[in-house]
Amino acid sequence: MPNMSTTDTPARSRAPWWFNLAGQLLEPWVRIRRDPAEPAALLQAGVPVCYVIERDGFSDGLILQRACREAGLPSPMQPLTGTRRKRSVFALARRDGWLFGRNRQRSPNEPLGQLVRSLEGDPERDIQIVPVSIYVGRAPTRESGWFSVLFSENWVVVGRFRRMLALLLNGRDTVVHFSTPVSLRTVVNEAGEIRPERLTRKIARVLRTHFRRIRAAVIGPDLSHRRTVVDAVLNAEPVRTAIAAVAAKENISHAKAWRRAHDMVMEIAADYSHPVVRSVSFLLSNFWNKLYDGIAMHHFEQARAAAPGHEVVYVPCHRSHADYLLLSYQLHMSGVVVPHIAAGVNLNLPVIGPILRRGGAFFLRRSFKGNALYSVVFNEYLAQLIDRGVPIEYFIEGGRSRTGRLLAPRAGMLVMTVRAFLRAPRRPVLFQPVYIGYEKLMEGKSYIGELSGKPKEKESLLGLLRGLKVLRQRYGHVALSFGEPIELNPLLDAASPDWRAASADPDAKPEWLGRVVDELAERIQVNINRAADVNPINLLALALLATPKHAMAENDLLAQLELMKSLLAELPYSDRMTLTSMDPPGIIAYGEQMGWIRRVRHSLGDVLVTEDEQAVLLSYFRNNVLHLTATAAWVACCFLNNRRMSRASVLRLGRIIYPFIQGELFLPWDAEGFCHQLQSTIDFFVRRGLLEATGEGRVLERGPGQDDAAFQLKIIARSLIQAFERYYITIAALVKNGPHTMTGAELENACTLTAQRLSLLNELSAPEFFDKALFRGFIQKLRESRIVWTDDAGKLDYDHALEDMVRDARVILSREVRHSILKITPGGDGEREPEKPVPADATSEALHERHVATEHHAHAPAEMTTVTEDAGVEESRKDD
Template sequence: MSQLDSRRASTGSNSHVYLIDAMSDLDVQAANQWIDDQSGDSEHRPESVVMSPDTLAEFTDSAAASDPLVVPLRVSHKSPDQQLALSRRVVSRLSKSVLRWAPAQDADSWTIVVGEPATLSDLRERFDDTGGRSLSAFIARQASLALDRAEREVIGSEYKVPRFVVEEMTDRASFRTDLAALAESADRPVEDVENRVHEILDEMVATENHRAVDLWGQLGKYFSRAYNVEVDKTGLQAVRDLNKTHPLVFLPNHRSYLDPLVLRPALLKEGFPMNHVMGGINVGFWPIGPLAKRSGVVLIQRKFSDEIYKWTLRQYMSFLLGKKFNLEWYIEGGRSRTGKLRPPRFGLLSYLFDALDNSTASDAYLVPTSITYDRLHEVSTMAEEMHGAQKQAEGIRMAIGYIRAQGKIRGTVYLSFGTPMSVRGFLDANEDKRVAVQKAALAVSHAINEATPVTPAALVAMAMLGIEDRALNVNEMWSIIAPLSTYIRDRGLPTAGGIDLDNVDVMTSAVRAQVAAGVVKRFDEGPEPLFYLAQDKHLVLAFFRNNAIHFFVMRAIGELVVLRTKDCPTGVVAAEDLWKSALELRDLLKFEFFFGDKREFGERLEAEVDLIDPQWRTAISEPSYAVKSLESQPFHLAHRVLQPIFEAYQVVADQLLMLSPGKEFDKPAFLTECLGAAQAKRLRQQLEHSDAISNELFDTALQLAENRDLLDSDAAGVTVRRRDFAAEIASWARVSGQIRVMAHIALDKVDADAARRRGENT
């Protein structure tokens, strides 16, 4: 049995009392033996009291006059560093007794932990300041918290967990005052509201313990065993420094059910304490839910209008911030099924801003967090859902199938972090808290995109999806990827693991990985190997393209804006014409991408057009300039990035024109009709991109249509406005189709140039 230095207990006080925090009689015996050893031959062995409500109440009454130094003591059981042998048996037999699977302890692993001491009078004074109801209960909590802090020196910072949450929250006088005000506003008896609050806290509050944390970590390793995790440590240094003085709120994108299982161990390995993950109660099913709750997951209802529930959530978040516990949730609200970052949800962020105002914490920092997979099993399932398949309900059967599937793939997941953002800074800069929340959410979303690295898988997807009806040989494939790689390097964009995308071997491995996954097919029966998209895998590959699509949107817009000038009726083009077209596209695509304000949008667009041709300002009015300028470019993006979106939007616009007047809009039925219409158009070669057949894209098109008041068939002038909407989309689809033709002509030249070089060499 080992021990910590006990000098903290030797403060010169004439009398001190040890409070023993024990889980068993063996712990009591071990603690008393340690006290005996510390006393040596002294005639006055310090008193020891086992912490329990009765003994502590008796102790506080009897010792008030002598004012002893109270020294908390605990027998800590260190966790051995070993892996759990997890199998189907673990998954199928987890229950309320799940913690039996955690590693057992032996007597040789005990460590005596001594917490920070305090005099009884000091504890009484602190108790009076809180307005609590029980001095003995307060002393017990303070002793346990002091021991928790000391114990983390032994077992590690991952075990920094809040204790006595409900007791600390509800025992304060300020809480009871606010509760009374809440009951009055709800016009309900205080007792009823208090009971409701306790029900919510029982469901919501994470009740961590060491063995559950250990087991959750082992389960996480098993669930994510298919992946190697690479962490951008450069971005973490500023985050680590801030965490010394402030609570952090990690806000990752959401790509997979694995996200929290990947992020937690990576952060713990880098020395961060465990996050409190704000998770939807939909994952609270047995056995995952009970274990998750005991491991730091806060289970909250996904939708709620109950003012008592909202108030309780704010109180809990305020408590966690005041105790400097880190939080984590997924700002998109749910998994992205397209690979693009979804619009942020403001709900939890709004509660956070309210909680900070009511917390003892001076500030909290938002940490934009990017999680990127180069392969992901569940993409195929999400693609099926975008084609109309029903989403499988979360449950034990789904979880078991998901776990099994992880053994069938191998890949890498990349974790990157943006610059932390001060919550207090947003509040101080905006008088309206709602505006502060919205600006913070958009800033975090933009930072997540900027931190997301370009993967080799994204480039392979970009190449294949631009020419999906055509197989590529090796030379053609590289003719697309090489200039894209150069563009990425010239712009200084982040790359996965810092790898060199110009390296032929790196990109060859990426193509082979997609072939092995069955997303890309290889044809070897001809004179040379050919690669082409597998049937019905377009949305799967689009997911990986879309992980990096935000880096290429402005370039694609620049191509379209420049090319559209050739249709100018006067033949003379001014910069104002380019800007007008750009703003039209910005409005058309505002539900797909984060563009920033008009000034930022203009600066980014101008920089992209400069890359296309630095002389465009003086040459724009020359006849045929636009076409010649774009034809000379080493690569084209508009047909790869934006044409599928325009085609999906066109389907929605055409279906809106068919809606009957006076009929109430039925969104589910309308989406089903769009899906059938899109599939029919693709079969008839009226759509050039199969990834345009997507309920997710139809949904964002409907958001745009609703924003323009096009869903109400009885609205004034709606028929004309629907026609204008369809015509606007068709015009941009036509221009992006012209870019596609350019790209195919460039591909045709690749083989011709290769043949010419072979002839010259012979």
């Protein structure tokens, strides 16, 4: 440990006997947690140390003295070498009064002036100033009493009596935060010719700002009464203008229009209360222990390190109503302020609504359409929060995912956030994506019902009480994984170097704003997926749901789990992905314990099976991590119906299909990056013996269908095969009906009905297979690629490339599946699959690839392989 004083060991305290006695009496009541745990590593050896604390107080001195002693730091009670100061500590403000007395400010200029003057005449001398923040009872624990919540740390400067009660009740939850020291010599040298008096005032101002920032990060911003925020909103120029416009348009008095705006902002505004937050955290400690076996946080330290100095906007995925409670609770217990959360007005229920509001929830209506006044009021309220530095949380998916996949983002809140920042760009905005992973969902059964066509049950207090029965179950572990944060300023700089000029006009809508918001939304979803946590239930779902009866022999399941873990470990999706440490036998045992799978005993080997209803629920957890295996699934899909295929064809077809997979799964690569991942995945399969590379690696071959390697490939492929079936349904419906015959809505409806019927006929266990939103997203990607467009009559027309996609589908989908889809799909005049004639131009890339593959295998036995009409593909006969 480095030496922080001018001697080889920390100097002994020279505090009076009564100070040391008080410290010994206080010691049993106080337990200190240092932040960082080893503050000595922050300091420079051999340079005198002077501590500065935010507020003067006898107890703060005792706590600081003990924290320094336990950390091996110089004592704050010793004289400061080279100065006339008897102590190596001073405070910015002094606490006065024994009961609830007022605070009397004392200027810190005198001790600071002494320190500055002590450096005069000796350019080699330095003093390191260490700001130290002390918080007593920031987060009462589960064992704490309710009374202790009232005396936990806040922004109010309390008297000595309240401080004594806080120490007695909450002293065992004391945090001492040591900040990075400041070299006073460096400050003096940089000041140049500034007079010492002015320099000391500047240093004091910087220290006060520092302490406010640290206190805001630890216990939350110093929010005024709710009425203050409401008044600020109503007095803002945009709101006053909107009120006058409503009064004129509807021919009502200004007072009536003002009352309408007042009612709106009161409906919206949070009523944040530190005691309520602490009380709810006290309750939730016991609640989570009853529900979950553990809550893990991944990459939190990186997120906390990036937050200071920024307006932080948390943007988690939305899987459950528990999301916002879990995230807020974990942030609070980790020493980070609870964000204000945007919640749907449907959650503003009796009893529950006021509690959520005091916990930081602000409510918004599902649609602002047709209500200009409400839109202006809400935008102004959000701008006030951002301007005050209040951390915010919202879900850009717009609602909970019923399928387990990330939903297409809705950019409304992002637009309002960006515009609020442009209006007053004082503090840079940082978006913090968060992946939330569960092992069992409280809402699981209701999600399945909604996907099957049942109407969504409206939230009500009675419904909430009925839903309390779910609390009897255990829901395993939860993971909160913090993705790579996204700074707004670089996106704005890239879009428009003079974006700051937009802040001059609050009503301006720069043409680049839409592009920035779209890119921001895309990056948020991508970074959420990059932070995925792979738990045992995800792995079981990937394996078991790929079998027709959702059952596997134990040995096969063990082998498949080991393969999947190896794939994710050797080819990690990102540096923030986390993977369960359980081995395959442990994963199976855990799945049985959680009730997801059942063991069927058999003399030839046990079989693990998941029942029908459980299989449907399990599809949610498979969908959480589909993106992690997308490249492996694509490679495996190429060998579902083909024994041999050229590497070039796998890559070529991968480039064609990638934009659609990327749009559905929010994958992080560009087309070349995806091909690089495909190459790495192919090499992994070759190393594992799942594929064999011949012809200097240009041609790939799998084993026969009954081979274990072929079986493992088939399991991997089926995690993605339903996506390709949906794509085929869409393009087949378009081609079968012909151009200029269907609108976008009619195509969506036809695809949904086809998928529903196919699901009934084949007993598919994935209700998202006929989710209209997935069809809508695919059609939108076709539009963006200019493969499909709308004619002047509102009907869909398409490029000949769509027919190429129909032809290429033969590589992936079996003839039986294709014909089943064509038979069910409405429209057209038969079941014939649309054909595209082989072009006469023999120099085309497709014919060239086919020629190379044919020439390479010219001497292959005729009973093993034939060359298909598909470019570069060699399809086996039905020997598997």
